[in-house]
Amino acid sequence: MESVGVIEAAAEKLAAEAGLDEDQQSHIAMAVREAAINAVLHGNEYDPARSIHLTFENTGTDLIFTIADQGRGFDPDSLPDPLAPENLLRGAGRGIFLIRSLMDEVHFRQLHPGTELTLVKHLAPASGKT
Amino acid sequence: MALAIASRDVDGVTVLDLSGRITLGEGSVQLRDAVRGLIGKGQKNILLNMGEVNYIDSSGLGELVSAYTTAKNQGAAVKLLKLTKKVHDLLQLTKLYTVFDIYDDEAAAIASYR
Numbered sequence: 001m002e003s004v005g006v007i008e009a010a011a012e013k014l015a016a017e018a019g020l021d022e023d024q025q026s027h028i029a030m031a032v033r034e035a036a037i038n039a040v041l042h043g044n045e046y047d048p049a050r051s052i053h054l055t056f057e058n059t060g061t062d063l064i065f066t067i068a069d070q071g072r073g074f075d076p077d078s079l080p081d082p083l084a085p086e087n088l089l090r091g092a093g094r095g096i097f098l099i100r101s102l103m104d105e106v107h108f109r110q111l112h113p114g115t116e117l118t119l120v121k122h123l124a125p126a127s128g129k130t
Numbered sequence: 131m132a133l134a135i136a137s138r139d140v141d142g143v144t145v146l147d148l149s150g151r152i153t154l155g156e157g158s159v160q161l162r163d164a165v166r167g168l169i170g171k172g173q174k175n176i177l178l179n180m181g182e183v184n185y186i187d188s189s190g191l192g193e194l195v196s197a198y199t200t201a202k203n204q205g206a207a208v209k210l211l212k213l214t215k216k217v218h219d220l221l222q223l224t225k226l227y228t229v230f231d232i233y234d235d236e237a238a239a240i241a242s243y244r
Contacts, residue, residue, distance in 0.1 A: 004154075026216065034188055037154055083225050091196040094188040094224055101223055 004040065007054060008033040011065060014056050018063055018123055027102040028063065028121055034095045035067040035117045043069025043115055061123055068116035076108045133157030133183075135164050143175040143240050144168055145211070149182035152190030161190075165197040165208060174206040175243040179236070181212035191224060198230060207231075211239050 011032035015025040036052065044050035050070040057064045080087050082094045100106050105120035133150040146164055151157050161178075168176055178197070186194075194210075201208040209231040213221065221227040233239035 030187065037187075037189075041154075088225060088229060089195055089199050091192040091199075092188075094191055097224070098188050098220075 004033055004036045007036045011056065014058060014063060015121070018058050020063075020121070020123070024121065028065075028119075031099045031102040031119055032065050032067070034099050035065070035119060038095055039067050039069035039071075039115075039117075042074070043071030045071060058123075063121045063123065065119040066116055067119070068111060068114055070111075070114040072113065073110045073115050133160050135160055137164070140236075140240050141243075143177050143243050144173050145177045145179055145236070145240075147179045147182070151185040152183055152193060153185065153187040154189035158189050158193040161193050161197065166200065169201055169204050169206050176201060176206060176208045177211050177236075177239050177243075178208060179211045180214065180217055182214075183217055184214055186217050186220060191220060191226060195226065195229070207243065209233065209239060209242065211236055 008029045012025050012029035015028040020028070036054070039052040040046065044052065052070075053066075053068040055064075055066045076096060079096055080090075080093055082088070082090065082097045087093065099117070099119065103119045104122045105118075107118040107120075109116040109118070133148060133152055133156060136147040136149075138145050138147070146168075148157075148161070152161055165176060165178075176197075178194075197208045211233050213232060218227075221230070221232075231242065233242065
């Protein structure tokens with residue numbers, strides 16, 4: 001789980017280097033952290049024989065993060081809505097919601113085995129650029 | 131930085147001054163143990179001073195909710211004091227702002243237990 005902190009810091013650094021403000025850096029770091037925790041905890045179920053695979057990329061127009069685990073996979077559409085009154089007092093189940101809220105795009109792809117999340121943050125065009 | 135917890139009593143209310151991060155593996159367990167320990171000892175009035183909590187993740191949010199519900203089920207009350215902007219924004223995003231009693235002023239928070 002210590003590696004999650006390293007992953008979080010690396011995502012924040014990439015966001016800072018892309019010129020995003022502190023709030024956006026923090027949002028990206030948190031989203032990537034949540035995705036990495038999900039991959040280790042729920043995807044790979046703490047199995048040291050399974051690994052997670054990450055890619056970070058600045059395309060110039062977007063920051064793109066992929067986090068893939070080797071778990072059993074899941075259906076993101078089947079997750080309970082954490083904002084529903086009956087779920088508000090649940091002690092868990094907010095990770096994917098936070099990721100979706102903090103990033104501009106989130107895509108899920110089922111691997112065999114595993115799940116790959118792609119998190120995208122759009123970069124604003126540089127000021128003065130036509 | 132992990133979570134540091136200091137406890138003090140003010141007019142029958144136990145104030146836990148929290149400092150650091152409430153995240154999976156870095157603070158959630160300490161917070162759970164502290165709150166459950168107080169409830170186990172019969173303390174009904176618990177105020178979490180969040181003024182120095184600069185980071186919370188989904189696990190930490192879940193721990194706050196668990197503290198709230200555990201207390202409520204035991205006839206106790208867990209309330210929040212002095213949210214930092216990051217924690218405030220996350221509580222709003224997750225609608226947990228509507229669940230907790232939240233105060234900016236400690237004296238007002240203490241008075242609310244009477």
